[in-house]
Amino acid sequence: MNQNNENKPTQLSGLFQSKFAASAPLVGNPQTPRPVLQNTVQAGVNVQSANTQNGTVLNHHQTTAQPLFGKPIAPVQQTTHTGTQQPFVFKPFATPQAQQPSTVKNMNGMVAPFHAGNNVVVGVQTQTMSEALFKDYREYIYKLTGIYFTETKKYLLEGRVSKRMTANGIHTFEQYLDLIKNPVTSQKELPQLFEAITINETYFFRSEQQVEALEKILIPEILKKKTGSNVFKIWSAASSTGEEAYTMAMVITERIKPMFPNIQFQIVGTDINNAVIDSARNGLYREYAIRNVPPNYMQKYFTKNGDLYQLSDSIKRMVSFQYLNLYDTQGMKQMQNFDVIFCCNVLIYFDTASKQQVVASLYDSLNKNGYLFIGYSESLHGISKAFQLVHLPRALAYVKA
DSSP states (O other): OOOTTOSSOOOOHHHHHHHHHTSOOOSSOTTSOOEEOOSOOOTTOOOOEEEOSSEEEEEEEESSOOOBTTBOOOOEEEEEEOSSEEEOOOOOOBOOGGGOOSEEEOTTOOEEEOOEETTEEOOSOOOOOOHHHHHHHHHHHHHHHOBOOOGGGHHHHHHHHHHHHHHHTOOOHHHHHHHHHSTTTHHHHHHHHHHHHSOOOOOTTTTHHHHHHIIIIIHHHHHHHOOSOOEEEEEEETOTTSHHHHHHHHHIIIIITTTOTTOEEEEEEEESOHHHHHHHHHTEEOTTTTTTSOHHHHHHHEEEETTEEEEOHHHHTTEEEEEOOTTOHHHHTTOOOEEEEEETTOGGGBOHHHHHHHHHHHHHHEEEEEEEEEOTTOOOTTTOSSSEEEEOSSOEEEEOO
């Protein structure tokens, strides 16, 4: 669960803005106002009003708009306003579903998904939650997951919920809230919502300093103190599509196992998102995910399959993946006797109370002298006094003394 790129909506503004700027000039008096669209259109952003200065607001009947994606669009008429605030909703064109592309590219060459519902592009969100409804959503999601949406993330929640509304053929936020609160329908839909609101941006060898510390310091140190067991357990909490867990599996195979041949290494990955768990088990990755993998590892553990890269079964067998909500105290009690836990870029989703609960559970899951890694931008300051901060050569960790 990572949030690096989720603070901003996908930038599709260049596509819409440039295409309408290229519209043919209006025929007639040269003083005729040119069409303008004051509010830049972005995916997931509500366009409610435009303030024109002797300009023209484009609406669904503009005659001068040129086709997008090489397909003709419905005629659109012009409406001239003179400097007053005029409410409007920008309605995208209609395209037969068979002719719709799977992705669109803006003028900067950035590719983004093309979403369509009822044969109409839904890249522009046409409604927003009231403050009261936003709080209802926030409190309900928080109660179930501990994930907390601040007011500054309201647009993000609206965008994610809108996708689920489209998938279910629901037209209002109120109707969707009823759906996820219904004891029958919520069983199927809540996991889909959790998948939509969590971020899953990761890749192999992302936290190289932490992996290096695991290899060169933590594993040898813990094994020296370990008595009565030859099992070393590692937990990748919020494991997403498995890159973090599989990175450790490859490093252990290459560098650790030869030094400790009698130790049984067990790696567990957990996530609240069932879709990414299935993806992790498949072990099939795009070039972005494997870009930091050392060449000798690529040659040994990956097989190219078209545009994808298949991870070897020998590495996949070293990791088990399962569903787990870190906010579920009963579920967390099943996670016991771990020597090292990676819980990176997860606490940023929680408020202070939720962080304290989750960190307390992680503490209970560790063996004595076990270590916890969190994200580089995260800290347990003000969250827990149970752990002791340890400064490693190139990383920080918390130890259960």
